[in-house]
Amino acid sequence: MRLTKKATAITATIAVGALALSAAGWQMENGAAASLAASTAGKTAAPSSIYGCDTGSGRALTGVYTVPTNFQPCKNGFPVTVASGLAGKTGATGPKGEEGATGATGATGPSGVTATSVTALTATSEVPTGGSFNSKAIVVGTVDLKAGTYLVTLAAQSEPSSDTSAAGVEPQFFLYDQVKNAAFEGDLLNIGSGTLAPAGTSHDLYDSGTALITLTSDTTLYVYGFGYDNDTGASDYNLIAGSLTAVRITPAS
Secondary structure, eight states: OOOOOOOSOOEEEEEEEOOOOOOOOOOOEEEEEEHHHHHHHSSSSSEEEEEEOOOOOOOEEEESSSSSGOOOSSSSEEEEEEEEEOOOOOOOOOOOOOOOOOOOOOOOOSSSEEEEEEOOOOOOOEEEEEHHHHHOOEEEEEEEEEEEEEEEEEEEEEOOOOOOOTTEEEEEEHHHHOOOOOOOOEEEEOOSSOOBBOTTOOEEEEEEEEEEEESSSSSSEEEEEEEEETTOOOEEEEEEEEEEEEEOOOOOO
């Protein structure tokens, strides 16, 4: 087919991949001249399509635009649309970059132990034994603790009193987070290690125990002293000394 120049514009679409354009006469909208190769090799991507006039002289395009509405009628030659080609394949992944510098060391975390409280128990003569705990146990120490998790240790040293049963008694100590009650609610820790020698002897008995407790609010802890007679009767013993140690800790998360 032979193309002739007519007053009415004839548009041809030519794939970019199959067309080499001369830089001569190709003017972009900003007035600068550039070849298609220069456009695709620049810092910005080539336009998806360009519109210009083929003058027939060296197959050069003039009056080139990238926006179709800006294109002006050809004074010489005939209008041409140059469409972009298919996207090329993705290039190979580049080499791994250098490893970054090691970050700064973080701040030292808090110690697992955050507070320690040691409360001495009250030395008490005639700690009762036998009968009902709820009615006869007596307070031998208290401590106020803030909410938190604690490792508590209760220790006591007892001796026979003049009234201690000949059959022997078993001293016992109880840690509660509330006042004692018939339902034994709030019982956190109990200690007792065996039979105390009868009256007239100088053999002491040592008891101790440890428990991990969590208090959800500020709490008063109560230590109660009591015991039982081996003959199921009732007598008493002496509390010489004792202590309640509460170590506040931060459990591992």
